[in-house]
Amino acid sequence: MTVFTCTNCEHRLTNDLREAQAAPPGDVLFDHRIADPAVAQGTYAINHDATRFILHPDDVPGTALHPDSGRSVGCCGLDGQDGPNLVCSRCGTDVATKQSDCWTDNLIALIAVTVVGSTEPA
Ligand SMILES: [Zn+2]
Numbered sequence: 707m708t709v710f711t712c713t714n715c716e717h718r719l720t721n722d723l724r725e726a727q728a729a730p731p732g733d734v735l736f737d738h739r740i741a742d743p744a745v746a747q748g749t750y751a752i753n754h755d756a757t758r759f760i761l762h763p764d765d766v767p768g769t770a771l772h773p774d775s776g777r778s779v780g781c782c783g784l785d786g787q788d789g790p791n792l793v794c795s796r797c798g799t800d801v802a803t804k805q806s807d808c809w810t811d812n813l814i815a816l817i818a819v820t821v822v823g824s825t826e827p828a
């Protein structure tokens with residue numbers, strides 16, 4: 707299992723996760739319906755260029771919303787188009803972008819350079 711912690715302060719950001727494959731992106735219809743989560747709860751996927759870890763929206767208990775409300779823009783949720791909108795809840799470093807709007811994916815994208823993944827045998 708893998709746990710991601712903040713590079714800056716070593717605060718634990720996520721639940722215990724196992725690696726999974728990302729589902730292929732589905733068609734996003736503009737119908738004001740929030741998409742199904744991109745990955746199952748308890749799993750994470752690595753994006754195509756390894757700069758992001760894709761997590762379920764409920765797997766990041768160690769993060770907090772960015773204090774700049776300009777980062778938390780969206781229609782039905784957060785669109786994640788204005789920069790990272792989740793920070794480490796201890797030190798405030800930008801660590802992830804949450805997308806949960808009706809026209810975006812529904813996921814957490816952890817920024818790979820801001821987190822450390824530690825793997826323990828299951
Ligand atoms: Zn909407």
Ligand SMILES: [Zn+2]
Pocket residue numbers: 712713714715716717794795796797798799
């Ligand atoms: Zn931190």
